[in-house]
Every structure is written in C-alpha cells, then in structure tokens.
Amino acid sequence: MTRTGELLALLTAAGGLAGAGWLAVGADAGERYEAGLVLGLAAGLAVALLRRFTTLPPGRRRPYTYALPLPPPDWRAPLPDPHGExxxxxxxxxxxxxxxxxxxxxxxxxxxxxxxxxxxxxxxxxxxxxxxxxxxxxxxxxxxxxxxxxxxxxxxxxxxxxxxxxxxxxxxxxxxxxxxxxxxxxxxxxxxxxxxxxxxxxxxxxxxxxxxxxxxxxxxxxxxxxxxxxxxxxxxxxxxxxxxxxxxxxxxxxxxxxxxxxxxxxxxxxxxxxxxxxxxxxxxxxxxxxxxx
Structure with missing residues (x-):
C-alpha cells in the first residue's frame, strides 16, 4: 500500500477508535459494559486492518524463521554418483x-x-x-x-x-x-x-x-x-x-x-x-x- 493509503487507513482506524471511545465515555452506568465491549471490538478490528493492509507498526508481520518439512536434506552436500543408473x-x-x-x-x-x-x-x-x-x-x-x-x-x-x-x-x-x-x-x-x-x-x-x-x-x-x-x-x-x-x-x-x-x-x-x-x-x-x- 502507498504512504497515502497507509495514512488514510491510520486516520480511519484512529477515527473508529475515537468514536468508540466517545460512546464509552458518554454511556450511562448501565451501558458501560456494552460500550467497553464495542470499544474493544473496534480496537481489535483497527489493529487487524492495520496488520493486514499496511506496513505501519504493528502492521508488518512476516515469519522470521525458515523451516523445511522434515527431514530436510543438506542442500549443499554433494550427491552420490549414480554411475549411469x-x-x-x-x-x-x-x-x-x-x-x-x-x-x-x-x-x-x-x-x-x-x-x-x-x-x-x-x-x-x-x-x-x-x-x-x-x-x-x-x-x-x-x-x-x-x-x-x-x-x-x-x-x-x-x-x-x-x-x-x-x-x-x-x-x-x-x-x-x-x-x-x-x-x-x-x-x-x-x-x-x-x-x-x-x-x-x-x-x-x-x-x-x-x-x-x-x-x-x-x-x-x-x-x-x-x-x-x-x-x-x-x-x-x-x-x-x-x-x-x-x-x-x-x-x-x-x-x-x-x-x-x-x-x-x-x-x-x-x-x-x-x-x-x-x-x-x-x-x-x-x-x-x-x-x-
């Protein structure tokens, strides 16, 4: 994604979180639980979208380990001479x-x-x-x-x-x-x-x-x-x-x-x-x- 797209995604996520937070703050005592749940869901969704569609922290996630299916061969070792067979x-x-x-x-x-x-x-x-x-x-x-x-x-x-x-x-x-x-x-x-x-x-x-x-x-x-x-x-x-x-x-x-x-x-x-x-x-x-x- 381009820098402009990443900025828009970040602003959208921030707006969603701000809106959910405003609802949580303005909610009555009996509605605090539901408001907190909405805020948590909004935060999780925003983080998931950033990780999936941007390279912004915490957006970029990739495996840092390289594992082959077992048993892996020694790729650099010479192979036996087949002697024409x-x-x-x-x-x-x-x-x-x-x-x-x-x-x-x-x-x-x-x-x-x-x-x-x-x-x-x-x-x-x-x-x-x-x-x-x-x-x-x-x-x-x-x-x-x-x-x-x-x-x-x-x-x-x-x-x-x-x-x-x-x-x-x-x-x-x-x-x-x-x-x-x-x-x-x-x-x-x-x-x-x-x-x-x-x-x-x-x-x-x-x-x-x-x-x-x-x-x-x-x-x-x-x-x-x-x-x-x-x-x-x-x-x-x-x-x-x-x-x-x-x-x-x-x-x-x-x-x-x-x-x-x-x-x-x-x-x-x-x-x-x-x-x-x-x-x-x-x-x-x-x-x-x-x-x-």
Whole structure:
C-alpha cells in the first residue's frame, strides 16, 4: 500500500477508535459494559486492518524463521554418483522436488510482506514456482522400470538421468529463492559444477576443454575433470556429449556456464524446447538431435 493509503487507513482506524471511545465515555452506568465491549471490538478490528493492509507498526508481520518439512536434506552436500543408473538418483531427486513443492506456498505468502523491492519479490516468487513445477516434471521419466520405453534402453536411461539431475538443480534454485524471500536478501550466484552437477558447488571458473567459454566447476574438477557419465550405445559418455540429455541442460551445464543466480535455468524451463518424446523414438522415427561441441 502507498504512504497515502497507509495514512488514510491510520486516520480511519484512529477515527473508529475515537468514536468508540466517545460512546464509552458518554454511556450511562448501565451501558458501560456494552460500550467497553464495542470499544474493544473496534480496537481489535483497527489493529487487524492495520496488520493486514499496511506496513505501519504493528502492521508488518512476516515469519522470521525458515523451516523445511522434515527431514530436510543438506542442500549443499554433494550427491552420490549414480554411475549411469537413474534408479540410484531418483529417491534423492524425488525427495527434493517434493520438499520444494511443499514449501512453494511460502513464496506466495511472502510476496506482499517481504521488504525487498516489488520486482525482485515477484522474480523470486516466480523462480520458486517455476522451479517447483520443473523439478516435479523432471522426475516423471522412470526409464528402465518395467522394461525399456523405447528401442534404445541406453538412450532412455541417459535421458531419465539427465532429467533427474535437472530436478535436483531446480529444487536447489527454488529453495534458494524461498530462502532469499525469507531473509530478504537478493539471490546470490551459486552455480553447480559443470563437469558433474552432483559434485560440490562450482566455486571456481575454468576454461572448458574446447576453449569456447568458461564455466563454474568444483575444486576437485578444477584440478582434474571427473564428468557425470551417462549410458550410450557405445558405452558411458559425459552427459554434455550425450544426445539423449536435454540440449538445454547440456548447453547451460545445468547453470554452470552462466553465473546468474539460476536465471538461465529458469529461462530454459520457459523456452518450450524439450528432448524428443518417447513416442517418436518408439515408433522407429529418427529424432532430431542437437550437436554440442
């Protein structure tokens, strides 16, 4: 609410209290009880309106504690290497996506009460909502469960593994956005490791082997790359060399290429480009695949 609106609300509340007080003072002895009750109700209503519609004391009230549904994971701890098996990563990805989904309502509750600039509040709320939807969508590819879904089981497994890694990263982005709303601090860059997004966070930046650009990497991979491997017909390959992994995640390195607080991943979630659907691969048609150098 604007300052003018807050002033009007304050004057209205003061007028209501003054009127109720005048009635209480002017009431007869037998009516004092009813007048006091009216005064109390008017005071309670005035305070409730100020708390709901203004930021004036005692108007602004917001939660100052940040609690995740139990049991909360250690969001900064590296995850175990799935060794090309989606089933090994799925429980972790599903748990984090579920926790973000449960907490996503917090963004809406803080959208109007957080002290951050309105544009930043809206951006962080959008991050949390988009990340929650994308993380949930990325866990809906149970490749290898109940038989392969296409003529190339390795392709299906690599695609599912790439999506689960994306779910893990989107869950982290969404929770960081909610934490920024609660602490009223802008979202800070916290990119993953380009070579393996399941490693520790990418606190170092190195030139990629093809010398095309820099990317964030963990301290271990800065000394010697240990890429995330996914299955292929010719054997295990790094995820960024696999045509089965969504081109968005490969090109962005799950956000490691652009040090922008997750904005690139959120934008990628909106761009509408998806990996070829299973129906296209299962029908024997050759799916178009992007070449990533």
């Amino acid at each position: 989606p089933a090994s990563l799925r429980p972790y990805a599903e748990q984090r996506a579920r926790l973000l989904s449960d907490a996503a309502a917090l963004g809406s509750s803080l959208r109007h009460s957080c002290a951050l600039a309105p544009r930043l509040r809206a951006q962080l709320t959008s991050y949390a909502t988009t990340a929650s939807i994308q993380a949930s969508n990325c866990t809906l590819h149970p490749a290898g469960e109940g038989g392969p879904c296409g003529p190339d089981p390795a392709y299906d497994a690599a695609y599912a593994l790439g999506e689960l890694v994306a779910a893990v990263e989107f869950s982290r982005i969404g929770m960081r956005a909610l934490e920024a709303l609660v602490t009223e601090r802008p979202l800070r860059p916290d990119p993953p490791c380009y070579f393996n997004p399941l490693h520790e966070r990418g606190h170092a930046r190195v030139l990629l082997p093809d010398a095309s650009q820099e990317a964030a990497v963990c301290h271990g991979c800065a000394l010697g790359p240990a890429p995330l491997l996914v299955p292929s017909a010719a054997g295990s390959v790094p995820y960024y060399d696999s045509d089965a992994v969504d081109a968005r995640w490969r090109l962005l390195g799950y956000g490691a290429v652009a040090p922008d607080s997750g904005a690139a991943m959120i934008a990628a979630a909106h761009d509408g480009f998806r990996a070829p659907p299973r129906s296209m691969r299962g029908s024997g048609g050759k799916a178009p695949r992007a070449k990533v150098s």
